[in-house]
Amino acid sequence: MFDLNLRNKIIILGVLAALVPTVTGSLLVYWKEHRVNVQMQKAIDNYSNQLIDRAADDAYSTVEISNLMIQKYVDHSLSMARALLKYGGEVHFAGPNVTWNAINQFNLKTNAVSLPRFMVGNTWIQPNPDFKVKTPVVDEATDITTATCTIFQRMNEAGDMLRIATSVPNKDGSRAISTYIPAVNPDGKPNPVIATVLSGETFRGRAFVVNNWYMTAYEPMRNGKGDIIGMLYVGIRRDAAPVMRKILAETQVGKTGFIYILYATSSGASEARDLKGECVISKDAKYDGQNLLNEQDVNGKYYIQDILQRAVKLRPNESGEMHVMLRNSATGEVTHQIIQYQYFKPWDWVIIAQAPQSDFDEARENTHRELRSLLYLSIGGGVIGLAIALWLALFISAHIARPIAQVTVIAGRIAEGNLLEAGQLAGAETCSLTKKVDDGTGSVAERFSKTRDETGRLFCAVRTMIDNLYSLISQVKSASIQLISTATQISATSKQQESTVQNFGTSTSEIAAAVKEISATSQELLKTMDDVTIVANQTGSQAASAHTSIGGMEEAMRKLAQSTGTISSKLSIINDKANNIGSVITTITKVADQTNLLSLNAAIEAEKAGEYGLGFSVVAREIRRLADQTAVATLDIEQMIREMQTSVSTGVMEMDKFSEEVRRGVDTASQLGQQFGRIIDQVQALTPRFEAVHEGMQAQSQGAQQINDAMLQLTDAARQSAVSIREFNLAAEQLHRAVQGLKEEITKFKVA
């Protein structure tokens, strides 16, 4: 930039003046375009989310309305079935029993039960699994209302309810009879349906009947006495509402988005089928019946599981939002999908509206295109402006720059030292006196000096400067020759002094190194001593802790010995007691013997008394038996006592042996303790000796250090002197060189 001449600078100034606004404008447009894009994206995102949310809302409302309608229809069907039953006559039990293989609908266990016949009026509701044969009441109800209908018979007091007639089909197409609802669920809680019906109320709600979800109503059936002897059921398959199915399946969200519905949990269904994640309704029935739980996005995340988990926590009509990147399995293309979901709790359905974000991209692309063309236009205008500015700058710069260029040539001659030629070009007085110059140049100089503007005044000033310079240089030339000889003398003297000082510095450095080595060695020794001391201390403390442990062990051993002694004494007490019992037994034996003898004599006397002694002889026999029993019992006790005594004496012997061992353990422990004590004493005695050595070492080390410091100071002083002399020397040399340089410079100027 600074190498450019004046003319070029002016041209650049002009071009920049045109270029800056153009570039700024373009940048502004570019930056604004980015902002506009972001705002547009926000607005479109907002709009698309709302649109999809609206679709999910609409679907939720559709399902809600269907739910209400089906509920109404269930009520209607129930009253129809009830009317049919009433028309048939009073329900009651009668006649010979029927045997049923009743199957628990939860755990599928079968047990045979014998139940009385279930009568409606005079009609017996017979077990009938075949749809080709009509079953009264239930088939009539189904024909009229299209709802499924079942009659349950109460099996027992608990309230287990057996399906005895039904229009609900099994998987194999037969009637689903002889299964029963137990009064208690497998989890131990009372079954809500049975509990409600037994309390005399009608149960309404969803139920998983046989293989499908139904909207149901269960009503108690009473006999003439008002007892609940069964229940009446009607139900409509929940997904039977075809209009709702059609509306939801055909709903389109945005351009290509759609709606699908999944089961949120598997609660309430049978154990055999896990409904969680199974698709109920989808666009064009594409996924119906499939389980979508394991669908993944491009990152491998199970996003359907995420949705189900979050959806069940939503309030009614509240939406959840999710963005996923999905790979189209057919084309392999990755699209950004916007998902809004809601949870319809009564049916355990999660309603999901999904649409790709690309459907909403058109508006944003249009805006982007317009802004791009604005950017290109501003750049084009800028280029034209630049061309005009360049041409103007060329014209103006030529006018300003020419006189300045002439002055520059003159200044260049002065710089070269060619004052003579410079003076001629400038038309100076000094030059014009000594030498004649050609008229052409002089006339040009005359023309510039006459101009009254800044360039003219500059020209005159240069001319005056050349005159003054001429006289100055003549004087300096003569002075410099004298200075050179003086400088040479100074330089020689200082060099001599420098070599002397350098010698001194070298000897001090050698001494210092030797001292440093001594100091390092002693410090190392000191460190080693420190280590030894630490090790000795550690040994001491470890021995001390071992000593404490041994002490504890000894104490424990002593306690053990005491306890053993106590147990031994307890055992000998037991032995004494056993002996006491033995003497008591002897007494009892004697008493028994006496009693026996007494009874013998009594019997003999009674015999002698003949008829009168009969009663007495019975008493005598009884007394004898008692005595015998006593004797037998006594024998048993004696046996036990003997065994007990044997065990006790064995125990005493074992205890004695044990306590001998414990005593030996105590002795060993105390010996160990003493040995450790001795070790500790020895180690502790070592420590003060180490300290004495340590102090000596430290003193030595300090002394060495002090010598070292002194030597270092000395060396420093020597080095400083050397440096000062060297600096002085350098200064002298510089002076010499400066004078020499001055002389050379001066000779450059040609003055004569």
Next chain:
Amino acid sequence: MLALLFTIGTERFGLDASEIVEVAPYVEFLPDSQPHDFVAGEFSYRGAPTAVIDLGLLTGQAPCPPLLSTRIILVRRASPKYPDRIIGLLAEKVTETVTITPAQLNTTDQHIDEAAFKTPLTLDGYGTVQLLHLDRLLPTMVLDLVLNI
């Protein structure tokens, strides 16, 4: 008939209760009494020195061991020389009486040996019990010998 049961050696015997005065415990014999042949000694029964015959020795077996169930059966005996005297009989396991019905007495064959001092009987719960005949066991000659001492 009520019979007192006891044991001599390995055999179980029964004695008619009507012949028994009393059963006494096996006590120490009087210090000046002299054991002799089958006589174990004398003891004081109701103040009178009374001879005691060891039935084990009398029947040619081991003497009765000194146990609690070894007792003295006191019986009343008479001979022309000593019209009314009480004699003690030492026997083992004297702890039971048993009632013998006339039917049980008749079923047994009493004619095996008219002179035998014992008659075998089969009693329910007791097996074979020898019914002892005192007058054959202790003939007058033996009585005199005993009472003479």
